[in-house]
Amino acid sequence: MDIREIARRAKVSTATVSRAINRVPTVNPLLAKRVWSVIEELGYYPNTQARALVSGRSRIFGLIVSEITNPFFPEIVQVFETIAVQHRYEILLTSTGNDPQRMESSVRRMIERRVEGVAIMTFGMEEVLLEDLKLRKVPLVFVDVGPSRPRVSNIRIDYLNGIRQAVQHLAALRHEKIAFITGPLRLKSAVARQQAFLRSMQEIGLEPDPALIVEGDHTMEGGMAAFTRLLAGPIRPTAVLCSNDMTAIGVMRESHDAGISIPRDLSVVGFDDIRLAQFMLPPLTSVQMSQSELARLAFHALLAEVERETPAPNGTEYVLKTSLVLRESTSLISGTSKPEEKRLGSPSNRR
Amino acid sequence: MDIREIARRAKVSTATVSRAINRVPTVNPLLAKRVWSVIEELGYYPNTQARALVSGRSRIFGLIVSEITNPFFPEIVQVFETIAVQHRYEILLTSTGNDPQRMESSVRRMIERRVEGVAIMTFGMEEVLLEDLKLRKVPLVFVDVGPSRPRVSNIRIDYLNGIRQAVQHLAALRHEKIAFITGPLRLKSAVARQQAFLRSMQEIGLEPDPALIVEGDHTMEGGMAAFTRLLAGPIRPTAVLCSNDMTAIGVMRESHDAGISIPRDLSVVGFDDIRLAQFMLPPLTSVQMSQSELARLAFHALLAEVERETPAPNGTEYVLKTSLVLRESTSLISGTSKPEEKRLGSPSNRR
């Protein structure tokens, strides 16, 4: 069943049917009603690929994340998809698993489907592979690491604010031997987090000890392994700041196995504030980086670019704030006080 | 840039270019090479929508899940997508949030994109809304609840095996006051789990007490609330079996707040065995229902149906087993023994 069938039955031309479907205002209301009733009656749905072919607009956005099984991402996918649907867009999702091969195949598939834009949520990996997209002037939005180019937007994350709050919070609890477990250092965002940590420490006169900085990989297993290495090192930290929440969860798991009690013997702070953080035992203090806000920014960056006729020469920049959310995984050094959950740097409370 | 451009430059017809791209074996290798080198040189990618339009095959499968932010689903999405890509399929993902409205709009969008099949992973909700798809003879695959129809496959889950193991495990640890927190009872799968529990109890001569059966909603918050209700009830359970892992995590969180130690004061068993389960404190004993296997079954069910020319009159049935994985959230009643992690009912170990 196609548009011609509808046209025949409604005794109008296909052009009119098309106009009725697309709610072109000039079409006679009487005709439109006739068309619509035939459409309803037959249960006709327009063929998107034909539409896309002739109109040159696929109404598809690509969304590339590094690992959908990492709880950080599903929320992003959820929000991104919801907004997309509201704007009559579809999304093509790829979880690259940080594999350049998959990234490449993903880009290829997206180009073949003629996506109108792509949001890249890999936090600083292999932008080289996106050459093909840039070449075709497909609007892109990056987090942290995008180049300055027309049609390429960037969401800059203000890591410093939240991490500074975390470091100062720990310092206020008398911690000085503060360890930092990084993410995989090939990720630009992981490096940025580490640097924010170093700077925050120096700001308050604490010299970060290289022995207390170990590399993780943003997974729970990585957190466990990194913490094990930390325990085997020369200095025993009293607090650990982690590059993301999964790492922190790994640390909590490992310290449980090692008989180290949190927060009594060790304070732990995560980063991202995934939903799960508040369900940890004890609930995890974490630096919030709103996933839904990130998704919203990304979508609207793409949409704006699609609708803009003359692109800005250097794309647009967006900024996402971070801020500490206190829960129960930190305490006074060798003490037992448990601060109530509340967020710094923002008037509203969570939950 | 289109196929004609390639044809012109390679000095062949568009038909030959098309044949070369699709690796039709009869084309002269010399010509094919000429075509391919032009394609490489220009960085040409075929337009999928044009292909789909004329061939009548979109190479898209729909995937409907109930809640992507529920950690149970990302793994499914991951595996499903990976296999799909290997078979040159794309996936259209919808997370309905159990909202019939979103389900309906999702179905509509999928039909408009002319999906070749849809996997419905909502575990028993609102199949009525899929009428449109059935009408169009789109292959479907359900979990638990699909009707017997041509082109509709079903994955039946053998809940009884795993739940029986869980109940018997608890009984072996001398538990008799075993509570069960159900899922939302409008989900057929939640009802099935509950029934498996009741049956497993009766099998070993334990009469399940209605006061120990409370309804949850498969979320952490629901688990917390349900457990609170349980504590307020007339009988204090010594063990809790949960309809899914999220519920169990909620129970663990709530019992932590209530000063109840797991597994010393309370044994907890989850269901699904999501990856997170092993990172809980203590690691959660759970009934495994392999998410990757489920995804694999679903994909291949669709693929088989697409490639089948004459559909079976009642679709095909697949079965997915469940089995208990022991960790550290259960122990002898009022005892402290911690069994090592190992899985029953399967020779291989996990991790």
Next chain:
DNA sequence: AAATTCCAAGATAACGTTTCCATGCTAAAA
């Protein structure tokens, strides 16, 4: 050597829409 078969390559019709352009009717202007 002529007739027949075979098969690779080209020409072109489809696929289901949108969009451009032509058309003819109604309403406004002369």
Next chain:
DNA sequence: TTTTAGCATGGAAACGTTATCTTGGAATTT
């Protein structure tokens, strides 16, 4: 009343492929 303008509708080209049908040259058979 006649001419012009305006605008809703219809006709048909276009989008970029695949698939069908045709063609012509080489290979095989007689």
